[in-house]
Amino acid sequence: MEALLRWAAELGVSDSPSSTSSSSSCLGHSLVVADFPDAGGRGFAAARDLRRGELVLRVPRAALLTSDRVMADDPEIASCIAARHPRLSSVQVDDAIWIAQKSLSAIRSEWEDATPLMQGLKFKPKLLIFKTWLWAFATVSSRTLHVAWDDAGCLCPVGDLFNYAAPDDDISSEEENREEVTKCQQKNEMLEEVKFGRSSERLSDGGYEDSEAYCLYARKCYTKGEQVLLGYGTYTNLELLEHYGFLLAENPNEKTYIQLDLDLYSVGTWPTDSLYIHPSGNPSFALLCLLRLWMTPANHRKAFSHQIYSGSMLSVENELEIMKWLGSKCVETLQKLPTTVESDESLLSFLQKLQNSTNWRVDVDQSSLGEEFGVFLRFHGLDLNYTESHLPVRLLRSLERWELAVRWRCTYKRTLVKCIFHCKRLIHELSLQQNQ
Numbered sequence: 211m212e213a214l215l216r217w218a219a220e221l222g223v224s225d226s227p228s229s230t231s232s233s234s235s236c237l238g239h240s241l242v243v244a245d246f247p248d249a250g251g252r253g254f255a256a257a258r259d260l261r262r263g264e265l266v267l268r269v270p271r272a273a274l275l276t277s278d279r280v281m282a283d284d285p286e287i288a289s290c291i292a293a294r295h296p297r298l299s300s301v302q303v304d305d306a307i308w309i310a311q312k313s314l315s316a317i318r319s320e321w322e323d324a325t326p327l328m329q330g331l332k333f334k335p336k337l338l339i340f341k342t343w344l345w346a347f348a349t350v351s352s353r354t355l356h357v358a359w360d361d362a363g364c365l366c367p368v369g370d371l372f373n374y375a376a377p378d379d380d381i382s383s384e385e386e387n388r389e390e391v392t393k394c395q396q397k398n399e400m401l402e403e404v405k406f407g408r409s410s411e412r413l414s415d416g417g418y419e420d421s422e423a424y425c426l427y428a429r430k431c432y433t434k435g436e437q438v439l440l441g442y443g444t445y446t447n448l449e450l451l452e453h454y455g456f457l458l459a460e461n462p463n464e465k466t467y468i469q470l471d472l473d474l475y476s477v478g479t480w481p482t483d484s485l486y487i488h489p490s491g492n493p494s495f496a497l498l499c500l501l502r503l504w505m506t507p508a509n510h511r512k513a514f515s516h517q518i519y520s521g522s523m524l525s526v527e528n529e530l531e532i533m534k535w536l537g538s539k540c541v542e543t544l545q546k547l548p549t550t551v552e553s554d555e556s557l558l559s560f561l562q563k564l565q566n567s568t569n570w571r572v573d574v575d576q577s578s579l580g581e582e583f584g585v586f587l588r589f590h591g592l593d594l595n596y597t598e599s600h601l602p603v604r605l606l607r608s609l610e611r612w613e614l615a616v617r618w619r620c621t622y623k624r625t626l627v628k629c630i631f632h633c634k635r636l637i638h639e640l641s642l643q644q645n646q
């Protein structure tokens with residue numbers, strides 16, 4: 211890390227607006243590297259109190275790794291790429307298992323496409339194998355920042371050390387902690403007005419600027435030592451898993467999709483990806499509007515369309531029908547799934563226990579999940595007779611991924627359960643209104 215920070219400082223990377231950082235490190239004025247085991251591991255802590263909108267890191271173009279830069283630096287790579295030019299493919303969200311399978315097969319086919327190019331560039335054999343490609347793909351996928359001039363984006367040294375917070379999260383926690391924020395702002399007020407002027411009103415986390423540098427800003431007020439987080443974008447948990455390999459326990463951008471009847475899609479013009487359930491259990495605006503339209507007799511739809519599109523409830527009867535339909539759809543969806551919230555929760559605590567275990571055998575014997583764990587061991591070429599008290603590292607890594615998958619499906623089910631409660635509560639309230 212020291213070598214990286216020294217190298218970055220030489221290229222002009224700096225966490226200080228006046229670029230006065232020492233040549234031994236590009237950090238220390240606004241940020242320091244720190245470990246946050248419960249929120250992304252290695253990341254940045256505020257080196258001092260930071261104000262919302264303050265520039266916290268500047269990475270000049272010379273330090274960015276982009277495809278045009280690689281080609282400009284190495285004519286051999288440039289001519290090989292010009293001859294073959296393999297492209298990455300895009301992925302469509304449908305359902306979690308399908309996404310995982312599709313992702314893996316897309317990465318494999320990109321690896322197959324890129325292999326002749328890598329051979330042409332005389333890569334060492336260990337760099338040609340699929341496992342290395344997977345590592346490189348994950349590195350690029352989880353660290354690339356957007357730049358307008360190259361649709362492949364860029365790698366941004368040091369700038370890629372920020373861990374993620376969902377954009378909405380920061381705003382709401384800021385509202386909750388308004389008092390704290392005000393205190394922090396007052397403290398810095400005089401200094402900041404002079405130094406940062408209008409940029410203190412900035413809401414975005416950063417981007418490539420006219421000054422020919424990638425500039426990253428504090429999106430809220432931070433106190434010294436607190437982790438400084440970046441909103442890479444608004445992602446659902448499935449997207450976070452796919453691109454970054456983690457998910458958030460509370461994700462304000464989470465969207466839970468259920469299978470809708472085919473004729474539903476034909477009655478309205480709302481895009482399919484706007485028809486989901488919020489983490490609170492409430493249907494999205496578009497899903498609610500669509501259901502209101504669908505439950506309206508076909509010959510009345512036109513007359514009510516203005517009311518429906520503006521988001522107004524049509525009638526108590528219509529709303530009751532919708533809530534009954536949506537509640538039973540969620541019940542039906544849950545019943546079709548092979549596991550329940552309760553079984554997922556006990557599997558989660560078992561997986562967490564195993565990862566911190568000093569003797570896995572004892573934990574397996576004490577649990578009712580031995581059979582399921584036996585299948586996992588066999589998949590990895592071991593069995594329940596494995597005698598070491600510690601599981602091999604590759605199995606612990608695989609357990610981490612298993613835990614992530616179970617956490618995702620458990621959150622999915624919990625949202626459906628919340629939606630059922632939401633529907634039941636509304637049915638109760640609407641029935642009271644109907645009987646008045």
Ligand SMILES: C[S@@+](CC[C@H](N)C(=O)[O-])C[C@H]1O[C@@H](n2cnc3c(N)ncnc32)[C@H](O)[C@@H]1O
Binds near residue numbers: 248250253353373
């Ligand atoms: C751009 S890197 C951030 C720096 C990274 N922690 C490091 O040590 O280099 C993105 C990766 O950090 C981790 N990460 C970022 N934010 C996280 C969060 N809120 N929770 C868990 N892991 C996170 C994920 O592994 C993700 O793929």
